[in-house]
Amino acid sequence: MKTLRLKNNLQQFVDEIDKISGINLRDCYQCGKCSAGCPMVMQMDYPPSKLIRHIQLGEREQVLTSSTIWVCVSCLTCSTRCPKDVEIAGLMDVCRELSIKEGLATREQRKIQQFHKSFLETIRSNGRLYEVMLIAKYKLRALALFQDVAKTPKMLLTGKLKLLPHKIENVEAINKIFEECDK
Amino acid sequence: MKLGYYPGCALEGSSKDYSMSLERVFKEIGVELEPIQDWNCCGASAAHSTNHKLALALPARNLALAKEQELTELFAPCPFCSKTLINTNQDILDNKYKVENGNYDGKIKVINSVDIFTRLMDKIQPKVNQERLKDLKVACYYGCLLVRPPKLLKYDDPEQPTSMDEVVKKLGAQTVDWEFKIECCGGGFTVCNEDAVLELSNKILEDAQENGAQAIIVACQMCQINLDMRQTAIEKKYNVSYNMPIIYLPQLIGLAMGIEPKELGLNMHFVPTEGVTVQAQNNPV
Numbered sequence: 366m367k368t369l370r371l372k373n374n375l376q377q378f379v380d381e382i383d384k385i386s387g388i389n390l391r392d393c394y395q396c397g398k399c400s401a402g403c404p405m406v407m408q409m410d411y412p413p414s415k416l417i418r419h420i421q422l423g424e425r426e427q428v429l430t431s432s433t434i435w436v437c438v439s440c441l442t443c444s445t446r447c448p449k450d451v452e453i454a455g456l457m458d459v460c461r462e463l464s465i466k467e468g469l470a471t472r473e474q475r476k477i478q479q480f481h482k483s484f485l486e487t488i489r490s491n492g493r494l495y496e497v498m499l500i501a502k503y504k505l506r507a508l509a510l511f512q513d514v515a516k517t518p519k520m521l522l523t524g525k526l527k528l529l530p531h532k533i534e535n536v537e538a539i540n541k542i543f544e545e546c547d548k
Numbered sequence: 549m550k551l552g553y554y555p556g557c558a559l560e561g562s563s564k565d566y567s568m569s570l571e572r573v574f575k576e577i578g579v580e581l582e583p584i585q586d587w588n589c590c591g592a593s594a595a596h597s598t599n600h601k602l603a604l605a606l607p608a609r610n611l612a613l614a615k616e617q618e619l620t621e622l623f624a625p626c627p628f629c630s631k632t633l634i635n636t637n638q639d640i641l642d643n644k645y646k647v648e649n650g651n652y653d654g655k656i657k658v659i660n661s662v663d664i665f666t667r668l669m670d671k672i673q674p675k676v677n678q679e680r681l682k683d684l685k686v687a688c689y690y691g692c693l694l695v696r697p698p699k700l701l702k703y704d705d706p707e708q709p710t711s712m713d714e715v716v717k718k719l720g721a722q723t724v725d726w727e728f729k730i731e732c733c734g735g736g737f738t739v740c741n742e743d744a745v746l747e748l749s750n751k752i753l754e755d756a757q758e759n760g761a762q763a764i765i766v767a768c769q770m771c772q773i774n775l776d777m778r779q780t781a782i783e784k785k786y787n788v789s790y791n792m793p794i795i796y797l798p799q800l801i802g803l804a805m806g807i808e809p810k811e812l813g814l815n816m817h818f819v820p821t822e823g824v825t826v827q828a829q830n831n832p833v
Contacts, residue, residue, distance in 0.1 A: 494561070
């Protein structure tokens, strides 16, 4: 049987994703089981199976600017149910990393990016998550200043929100890990 | 008996009730938790979503520290944490990842927040009086990362898990059959994608209620927060009424043992837990 090859510039994207993820995208035969079980599909521009089809066809821009990769909540239902063991949730991670590197997310999609960014920044400076700072940083970035204000008193009273961070002793080690991984 | 312990960030803060109840129950059965000294955050979804290397390097430091403390088993109550630790172990075992400046071999056994109680049932059972919870009907909610990805975690059935139900039945409570045991609640999107959390969590609450559950039992602090803290917003948005207590598994174990609700952090929830605690305290034992 003859295998169709994409034009070089399109094939490049497929090969790139293959190489980073170690996932053989040709295994997907578009059964749609991932999309049928995806709990976030209502917010996605392409359901997971369609996103894979776009990758198979080398359509870089459609993939890396899609809301799908940011809306995916990593529940792993797709990867669990795929009859061909395509690690779809892992594929989303790879696409997110590429999309960040290339600055391709739209404004709305950036809200989720900003949340992740704020999360990692508090870890970098304390070694552990500092929830108050995470929320403050995220709210400033996403301009969601008044969200959850009503919940705050109860959380403070019960000690569920700690005003001061717990800083680990060896924050240096964490900084080094971040420097290495940012290369 | 000593048990290696990786508490994880949330249990120090917004899920203090989870750690309080765990520690209280372990005290009751004489199991001493030994935390990893100077442990750091595992990176959770923020790391794997944006930086693959970081998602391995952060948990790897914890595992290497645990090895230095000569821990062979590690209890990680948060399913995000236990999954990232197991994932890092697997990549080390498969030679896909190497821990720098150390000889960690990927062999510390990571135990999740349901399995630990199955394993310790011989210590728990003698302290429990099944009469306390005999009239209580609950829905056991497993969520995502206790059972997924199955090839990595190798724990229970990924579509129809029963391990938590077994523990709960041994406490004397009844478990209901329902459809949403393993559906996602919206996980870490509590703050950054609230609409999704409200929609997904609403379906879970609705199904639990329809099947006669008086409470939902959870073993994940994200599930607890989404179903508990967001419940009023869900009721308002969908014009429904649940008043469904969302109880951590160790809180239910503590109640079955006759421990005071306050000592288990049950007064720290957003949805009142009296529907469950009063039953446990008033049933003659």
